[in-house]
Amino acid sequence: MTVTVLAIIFIIIVLLVTAVGFKAVIKQGKKPEDINKERCSICQVQYHKAELIERQIGDHRLYFFCGTCIGSLHNELISKH
Numbered sequence: 001m002t003v004t005v006l007a008i009i010f011i012i013i014v015l016l017v018t019a020v021g022f023k024a025v026i027k028q029g030k031k032p033e034d035i036n037k038e039r040c041s042i043c044q045v046q047y048h049k050a051e052l053i054e055r056q057i058g059d060h061r062l063y064f065f066c067g068t069c070i071g072s073l074h075n076e077l078i079s080k081h
């Protein structure tokens with residue numbers, strides 16, 4: 001009797017973990033309208049790809065920079081002189 005209860009509890013836990021894991025996978029996947037959107041690597045704000053500058057640094061990593069961040073980087077550079 002106890003074994004049956006434990007087995008049922010175990011199955012429920014396995015199902016819960018599967019459901020949570022599945023939800024996490026869905027969350028990671030991009031929605032169709034987000035395919036052309038990326039986050040700025042500096043401020044993490046999401047923009048349309050057309051509004052971002054894309055740079056590959058190293059072999060794999062792609063970085064995106066928004067106009068606001070590029071502007072502030074530029075200002076930082078100018079203020080050094």
Ligand SMILES: [Zn+2]
Nearest residue numbers: 040043066069
């Ligand atoms: Zn930015």
